[in-house]
Amino acid sequence: MKRIILALLLALSVCSVLQAQELKTPSQANGFSKPSTYKELTSFVQQLDLKSDFLETEVIGQSSEQRNLYALKFSSSGFGKDPSKIKVLIFAQQHGNEQSGKEGALLLAAELVKPENHYLFDRIDLAVVPQMNPDGSEKNQRRNGHDMDLNRNHLILTEPETRAMHSFFDKYLFEVTEDVHEYSPYSEDWEKYGYRKNADITLGTTTNVNVWDKIRELSNQDAVPSILKYLNNKGYSSFVYCPGGPPGVDYIRHSTFDINDGRQSLGILNSFSFIQEGMNGEDTFADNLQKRATSQMTGMMGLLDYAYKNQISIKELVAEGRKQLLNPDYGSTVSIQMEHVPNGSKLMLPLKSYSTQADTVVEVSDYRPVVKSTLDVTRPMGYLVPASNNELINWLDSQAIIHSKYLASGKASIEQYKITKIDSLDFERDIIINPVVESRIITLEDPSSYIFVPVNQLKGNMIIIALEPKSELGLVTYKQFEDLLKPGLPFPVLRLDKQ
Numbered sequence: 037m038k039r040i041i042l043a044l045l046l047a048l049s050v051c052s053v054l055q056a057q058e059l060k061t062p063s064q065a066n067g068f069s070k071p072s073t074y075k076e077l078t079s080f081v082q083q084l085d086l087k088s089d090f091l092e093t094e095v096i097g098q099s100s101e102q103r104n105l106y107a108l109k110f111s112s113s114g115f116g117k118d119p120s121k122i123k124v125l126i127f128a129q130q131h132g133n134e135q136s137g138k139e140g141a142l143l144l145a146a147e148l149v150k151p152e153n154h155y156l157f158d159r160i161d162l163a164v165v166p167q168m169n170p171d172g173s174e175k176n177q178r179r180n181g182h183d184m185d186l187n188r189n190h191l192i193l194t195e196p197e198t199r200a201m202h203s204f205f206d207k208y209l210f211e212v213t214e215d216v217h218e219y220s221p222y223s224e225d226w227e228k229y230g231y232r233k234n235a236d237i238t239l240g241t242t243t244n245v246n247v248w249d250k251i252r253e254l255s256n257q258d259a260v261p262s263i264l265k266y267l268n269n270k271g272y273s274s275f276v277y278c279p280g281g282p283p284g285v286d287y288i289r290h291s292t293f294d295i296n297d298g299r300q301s302l303g304i305l306n307s308f309s310f311i312q313e314g315m316n317g318e319d320t321f322a323d324n325l326q327k328r329a330t331s332q333m334t335g336m337m338g339l340l341d342y343a344y345k346n347q348i349s350i351k352e353l354v355a356e357g358r359k360q361l362l363n364p365d366y367g368s369t370v371s372i373q374m375e376h377v378p379n380g381s382k383l384m385l386p387l388k389s390y391s392t393q394a395d396t397v398v399e400v401s402d403y404r405p406v407v408k409s410t411l412d413v414t415r416p417m418g419y420l421v422p423a424s425n426n427e428l429i430n431w432l433d434s435q436a437i438i439h440s441k442y443l444a445s446g447k448a449s450i451e452q453y454k455i456t457k458i459d460s461l462d463f464e465r466d467i468i469i470n471p472v473v474e475s476r477i478i479t480l481e482d483p484s485s486y487i488f489v490p491v492n493q494l495k496g497n498m499i500i501i502a503l504e505p506k507s508e509l510g511l512v513t514y515k516q517f518e519d520l521l522k523p524g525l526p527f528p529v530l531r532l533d534k535q
Contacts, residue, residue: 061142068326071135074170081106088149097200100181103170105200108145112157116208122347125210127165130186132172134218136314140332141166159347168197190301192514193434206436211354212308212343215298218316229282234388236331237267238313240277242303243407244293245371246497248357266338272331287402289376294509304498306357308350364492370500371409372507379406419503420486420530438493444483449535452478453505453527463508471505471521503529
């Protein structure tokens with residue numbers, strides 16, 4: 037009997053030791069000599085799941101080459117079941133040659149299974165998708181297995197990876213999101229300039245003017261400075277996300293306002309949405325991988341720290357912003373064309389000298405921190421989409437947009453655009469189409485041949501931006517929808533409004 041008791045005690049002791057041991061990520065286990073492979077990531081995720089009662093793993097979809105996309109869901113009370121908790125989504129490695137986001141996400145997951153970090157889940161339900169693009173990662177290439185840039189696909193959703201992400205978001209309606217990337221400071225233009233960017237982490241938020249201004253204000257004025265301070269206190273250099281340059285060669289701004297990337301596509305739903313970019317290595321693979329991964333993980337922890345401390349205020353703000361989108365009378369206009377403009381301020385940009393290898397600060401004169409609307413449209417009741425247009429119907433379905441068969445009403449006014457010609461405009465250094473249109477009120481001969489898409493829904497602003505023919509961010513700017521614009525012919529999508 038004593039032998040049996042001793043054996044049981046020994047077994048329990050061994051289990052306790054194993055539980056106490058820190059589970060290392062695949063890259064961490066090999067001294068960060070190389071990034072984790074998909075197979076190693078899969079095994080590590082399974083080990084983590086077995087290790088923690090706070091973690092549940094969900095396969096949210098598969099890549100174009102049939103690799104699983106994993107979401108690690110952390111909760112102390114059943115994910116998404118406690119309405120008082122704030123729901124946070126972090127996703128990484130949309131670009132396959134940006135390895136440190138994935139490694140940082142795996143380090144984060146390993147930290148979160150430790151008992152000392154479980155307090156976070158008193159207020160937070162967290163989902164971490166460590167690898168959005170496993171196919172690109174295996175080849176260390178930017179694009180996915182279909183040769184598509186996933187971070188330019190969030191409006192049209194042609195790729196299985198982006199469809200899976202948005203379906204997952206729609207399931208839980210996360211209040212806070214973060215899209216994790218890397219930036220490369222090494223380019224011929226910057227080397228010629230003599231300096232390069234050198235921040236371990238840069239952090240940005242939504243810039244599209246249709247995102248509720250109170251959400252953008254809190255994000256820019258409180259959240260970003262707080263998280264950057266968190267990073268600095270942990271020993272990592274950080275700065276506000278500001279692509280462009282070098283100074284004197286190109287202007288510097290705070291990223292695109294297009295809603296086709298991970299951050300803006302969720303931000304347009306009045307989410308508290310961020311982009312985090314760590315500094316890439318010189319070889320865009322394993323160079324300096326340990327610091328790259330740990331800085332990314334620290335930035336993610338900074339976001340969680342901020343969400344934990346500001347749980348109630350963020351939830352209330354997002355709830356109010358989304359409630360407005362459901363109101364049919366909310367707002368009078370929506371911006372469909374914008375531009376980056378200066379506001380008289382100067383940017384003090386931290387850089388590293390190529391000649392001295394010393395840190396320095398350069399004043400940027402052509403700094404354009406403000407996004408200004410250059411073309412607005414009035415908000416309609418909704419749109420009428422031809423039921424025979426399979427491309428548009430498939431798009432509505434992929435975005436989970438509410439739509440129904442159109443039931444004609446004598447109280448409705450139907451507006452039709454006619455494309456008179458197609459001009460062009462400059463959109464963030466790219467030349468895109470800019471159709472000239474005229475409009476008229478019409479009567480439908482066969483109302484039953486149309487689908488009604490109301491705009492008083494969560495994706496209402498996105499619908500307007502996507503379906504207006506003059507929108508520089510709309511569907512017509514993508515090749516698969518270019519046939520919607522034919523000079524001399526009516527635009528097939530109609531606007532529906534009250535008489």
